[in-house]
Amino acid sequence: MNSVGLPHFLIVGAALFALGMVTVVTRRNAVGILMGVELILNAANVNFIAFNHYVDAPGRLTGQVFSIFVIVLAAAEAAVGLAIVLAIFQTFRTIDVQETDLLRE
Amino acid sequence: MAAAPQRDAGAPWRERILAILGGLFVVAGAPLLPHFFGVGTPAVLAGQFVGLTAILWGLNRFFFRRLPLSGFVLVLFSIAVFGVLFLLGYFTTEIVLPFVGEFASRFIGLVHLADLGFYLFATMTIAGAAGTAFSRNIIYSAWSLLFAFMGVAGLYIFLGADFPAVAQVLIYVGGILVLILFAIMLTKQIGGDPHLTNAHLALPAGGVLALATVAILSYMAVMAPWKVVAEPQYVSSVQSLGIAFLTEYLLPFEVASVVLLAALIGSVVIARKEIKETTDSGL
Known part of the structure; x- marks a missing residue:
């Protein structure tokens, strides 16, 4: 296969997903974990748009619509998640997720 | 080209900058000389040497404050720099560029x-x-x-x-x-925290996990019989x-706006705590 096709984009998406997952499981900094979640959402978006371009019927935009919704939800998730991180920091004075194991002050 | 020492001490900025610009012009323009005049390579090299010396004299003010380059030292230093640059340029044009060019022409034949x-x-x-x-x-x-x-x-x-x-x-x-x-x-x-990574699942384990995930997902992406359209638009x-x-998608669109509003209000309420506490303690 000479030119770039669907599998190339899927492999990039897979690499993004894997690296995001590694970020989520190896970080202890809560902000780092949120960055990993963003990477995973981006991987999903790459797959959505690649399938929309290569597999969906011409003129249909289901994948792009879904990717827009994913971006909207990622923005909401980032805002709420970082607000929670700030609240945790104000309560425990740390954002190490292994030390913040209480639901009360 | 070696300038008098007493001029070096207090030469104004404009002269230095003019010397740098003129030197750059000479260095860049010297290779064109053989096309217009009947001079050979030695003249080109001599012109570039003079230009480089001018650049160094101009840089004097900015980089070598502690050790002002003037007179004999300036000439020696410019000879050294010129030799290094000459060797570097020779190496780049004669050895690296043909190799890269050959490699690139072969590579572009394979890839669009x-x-x-x-x-x-x-x-x-x-x-x-x-x-x-x-x-x-x-x-x-x-x-x-x-x-x-x-x-x-x-x-x-x-x-x-x-x-x-x-x-x-x-x-x-x-x-x-x-x-x-x-x-x-x-x-x-920002920095200073050495324990950034998880002790139970450290970076080697993370790397293995990443490789395994990429391998499985890539195998599926390549092997699966996707119904690809003939001509992507x-x-x-x-x-x-x-x-x-x-x-x-009108209903999901409106729901998304409600979700965004809820997230906005929620994050403001969650992150607001500190301000309330500080005002309480401040009062």
Whole structure:
């Protein structure tokens, strides 16, 4: 296969997903974990748009619509998640997720 | 060309800058001399040497304050620099460039030129993601995330999705990344914390996990019989997206706006706590 096709984009998406997952499981900094979640959402978006371009019927935009919704939800998730991180920091004075194991002050 | 020492001490800025510019002009223009006048390579090299000396004399003011280069030292230093640059240029033009050119011509025969753009953006994306995953310092992770987001936006353009690409740049790079940087700075974890990684699942285990995931997913992506359309279209999707949002996907669109409103209010309420406490303690 000479030119770039669907599998190339899927492999990039897979690499993004894997690296995001590694970020989520190896970080202890809560902000780092949120960055990993963003990477995973981006991987999903790459797959959505690649399938929309290569597999969906011409003129249909289901994948792009879904990717827009994913971006909207990622923005909401980032805002709420970082607000929670700030609240945790104000309560425990740390954002190490292994030390913040209480639901009360 | 060696200037008098008493001029070196207090020569004004303008003379120095003029000397630098003139030297650059001479160095760049010297190779053209054989085309206009009947001079050979030695004259070109001599002209470049004079230009380089002028540049060094001009840089005197900016870089060598402690050790002013003047007179004999200036000439010696410029000879040394000229020799190094000459060897470097010889090495580059005679050995490296033909090799690179041959390699590139063979490589471009294999890969379409337009596909190089894809590989560029894919490399940028994966390198950024790897930097995010494996960087020790959380602020470097955030900057690597910038490259990952920009690379993904480039991939969207390659897939004919112009509106998602612009939304990616505006929302991820302009919004979420700035939020993340603010959160890092507000939580004072920029540097100095050596225990950034999880003790139970350290980086080697993470690398193995990443490799296994990439291997399985890539095998599936290559082997699965996707029903790929014959001719993928590259048309602007902005108008069709707008129509789709206001007809077919109207209910999810409105629900998304409600979700955004709820997230806005929720994050304000959650993050508001500190202000209340400080005003309480302040009063």
